[in-house]
Amino acid sequence: MIALLRRAGLVCALGAALAACGTAQPQRRTPPAPVSAPPPAPPTLAPGPAGLTPVFEHGPRSRGRTVALTFDADMTAGQGARAAAGERFDHPQLISTLRALRVPATVFMTGRWAEEYPDQARSIGRDPRFEVANHSYSHYAYTRDCYGLPTVPRKLMRSDVERAYAAFRKAGVRAPMPYFRFPGGCYDRRALRALTPTGVTAVQWDVVGGDAFETDADVVVRQVLDGVRPGSVVVLHCTRSAAPATERAVRAIVPALRGRGFRFVKVSELIGTVGGRR
Ligand SMILES: [Zn+2]
Secondary structure, eight states: OHHHHHHHHHHHHHHTTTSOTTTSOOOOOOOOOOOOOOOOOOOBOOOOGGGOOOEEOOOOSSSOOEEEEEEEEOOOTTOHHHHHTTOOOOOHHHHHHHHHTTOOEEEEEOHHHHHHOHHHHHHHHTOTTEEEEEOOSSOOBSSSSSTTOOBOOHHHHHHHHHHHHHHHHHHTOOSOOSEEOOGGGOOOHHHHHHHGGGTOEEEOOSEEOOOTTOOOHHHHHHHHHHHOOTTEEEEEEOOTTTOTTHHHHHHHHHHHHHHTTOEEOOHHHHHHHTTOBO
16 A cells, blocks of 8 residues: 555656646556455353353363363563563463464463563464463452452453553554453452453363473373363463473373364364354
8 A cells, every 4th residue: 555655656746747736646546455254253252140241161061072272471560670680471482382283272461471572472463373362461460369469450450451452452463352361360240340341251261280380391281181171271371480391291281182082272162162152
């Protein structure tokens, strides 16, 4: 489009001696825009009782052996100084391993993480193997007493979610999903009510990978393999400093689950199979 405008400008400049520019438009027809169907809207759950934000925990148990690996890309709003001092909240090797093993996955990203690692956020967000979902901007808790996290005041909950989407857009993430994971998984009715206007589906899990601060990959592998059932949602982390064994664990978990006949899917596919609305 810029090239076309430049060309039009050039025609204008050349024609200026002959006719007043602005009245004599170049007689060139704009080529039709390529026609492509808009991508289908991602499935979401219907609102819960009293219009509360719906909560999804796992897919159907009886419709095939599917499992969704989810990775929380955690970074809190207060950790900028630690990142500047060299702490790594990203995990590019984990993402490379998922690509190499051809594992689809859902990444629950904080807005602060996307600000710190915009190139990685964009790369994950433009790879059809992955979907980016919202893990808040600040990674502050939406309830009191949630693993010692600072608390988001209720009136700022909605804007904390929206600010994360703005950070994703700024990084170049295409079409982030309308799914939200509460920091620490902590929520109550107040939080669900506060987020209703955003239209997100809250996504929890039924299998805790236990990779936070775990250094022994075998512990994570055992915990995941013991917990997974058809339709499971597994929570793991995409944060090198806080989840140092996750990448090694994934390299063992993936072939083991495939050997049991499991197929890896993204959260959107599980929500779609439980009758999520499009
Ligand atoms: Zn988190």
